[in-house]
Amino acid sequence: MRYYIIAGEASGDLHGANLIKELLTADNEADIRFWGGARMVSVATRYGREGHIEQVRDIREMAFMGIVEVVSHLGSVLGNIRFCKQDIMDYKPDVVVGIDYPGFNLKIARFAHKKGIRYVHYISPQVWAWKKGRLRTMRKYFDSMCYILPMEKKYFEENAMPQAVYVGHPLMDEVKRYREEGKEVMQRGSDDRQIVALLPGSRKQELKKMLPEMVRLAEKHREFRFVIAGMSLIGSDFYEMLLPKGAPVEMVYDATYDLLAVSHAAVVCSGTATLETGLFRVPQVVCYQCNPISAAIARRLIASRIRYISLVNLIADRRIVSELIQDDFGFGRLDAEFERIATDEAVRERMKEGYDEVAEILGGEGASRRTAEEIIWVARNGRM
Numbered sequence: 001m002r003y004y005i006i007a008g009e010a011s012g013d014l015h016g017a018n019l020i021k022e023l024l025t026a027d028n029e030a031d032i033r034f035w036g037g038a039r040m041v042s043v044a045t046r047y048g049r050e051g052h053i054e055q056v057r058d059i060r061e062m063a064f065m066g067i068v069e070v071v072s073h074l075g076s077v078l079g080n081i082r083f084c085k086q087d088i089m090d091y092k093p094d095v096v097v098g099i100d101y102p103g104f105n106l107k108i109a110r111f112a113h114k115k116g117i118r119y120v121h122y123i124s125p126q127v128w129a130w131k132k133g134r135l136r137t138m139r140k141y142f143d144s145m146c147y148i149l150p151m152e153k154k155y156f157e158e159n160a161m162p163q164a165v166y167v168g169h170p171l172m173d174e175v176k177r178y179r180e181e182g183k184e185v186m187q188r189g190s191d192d193r194q195i196v197a198l199l200p201g202s203r204k205q206e207l208k209k210m211l212p213e214m215v216r217l218a219e220k221h222r223e224f225r226f227v228i229a230g231m232s233l234i235g236s237d238f239y240e241m242l243l244p245k246g247a248p249v250e251m252v253y254d255a256t257y258d259l260l261a262v263s264h265a266a267v268v269c270s271g272t273a274t275l276e277t278g279l280f281r282v283p284q285v286v287c288y289q290c291n292p293i294s295a296a297i298a299r300r301l302i303a304s305r306i307r308y309i310s311l312v313n314l315i316a317d318r319r320i321v322s323e324l325i326q327d328d329f330g331f332g333r334l335d336a337e338f339e340r341i342a343t344d345e346a347v348r349e350r351m352k353e354g355y356d357e358v359a360e361i362l363g364g365e366g367a368s369r370r371t372a373e374e375i376i377w378v379a380r381n382g383r384m
Contacts, residue, residue: 008101320354
């Protein structure tokens with residue numbers, strides 16, 4: 001069968017890589033065309049049949065987040081949507097699979113439905129937090145939706161979303177695979193200081209806001225070894241532009257798990273990385289700051305519906321890690337919270353116990369395999 005897969009962000013690239021591997025395992029005749037990044041390309045190269053799997057677009061051309069940020073890149077976004085629609089028509093897939101990235105993928109779902117092409121969405125838009133109006137679009141245009149957070153089950157049952165299928169969280173697979181196969185690349189050498197991981201985000205607009213404040217911690221707390229988890233798709237020049245000359249930090253690229261595996265503490269930009277850090281049981285402070293206009297609009301839309309933005313707190317439905325959002329993300333608060341998680345053993349132990357609770361809620365492995373099975377079923381049979 002022919003699969004057209006669209007991932008538009010770093011987390012989607014990670015989940016898409018595991019999904020492609022499972023599709024190729026389950027369907028020996030799979031033909032795949034995809035939008036994604038280095039991880040998906042790596043799996044395609046290693047497992048795909050030559051001439052039957054191809055990358056269409058790289059996520060570096062797509063990762064815009066925030067209302068103001070999207071508007072400022074509207075030309076690129078609209079151009080990608082037009083290209084995607086035409087490419088789907090030329091390819092004629094049995095099923096289109098959108099991985100997260102709802103602003104883009106919901107438009108493609110509508111298009112696919114109108115053209116009689118089956119559509120599966122992997123990782124639900126956060127309609128339980130904001131943009132509940134998207135539910136109508138999802139009911140009408142999704143043939144199936146594979147969601148990954150157990151807390152979403154009640155919401156979809158109460159809001160009549162029969163296409164919603166719980167598959168589990170794919171990070172459980174990824175972290176388990178790493179622990180079984182990964183090798184630590186962070187070498188201490190003669191430096192015996194404890195390592196602090198800085199995870200400043202995967203988008204350039206996040207990095208501009210987050211990284212300079214994070215680096216100030218390294219300048220003050222030289223008793224620790226601060227290491228930035230960089231991404232090669234961003235490019236070293238961009239990181240260097242944001243770092244003060246002589247900043248006491250190190251960089252590693254595309255090695256976040258290797259870094260977390262040896263870290264004493266972490267400062268993390270809100271997103272998938274907060275859960276990854278939790279699954280590695282690393283005490284963390286979660287931070288986020290975006291354009292003030294985007295933040296003001298978001299607050300009005302979600303303030304009455306959710307209490308947290310980090311995945312570990314959302315899943316547990318209680319405060320496990322501190323969240324420094326917008327005006328709270330100043331150096332004074334950041335420094336105080338960092339000292340708590342880096343030096344207070346009682347705080348560190350409570351946080352680790354909270355992480356264990358989150359892992360228990362998420363359950364076991366197999367999300368990527370179950371999602372592949374669902375996609376294949378829909379490709380063969382249509383809407384549930």
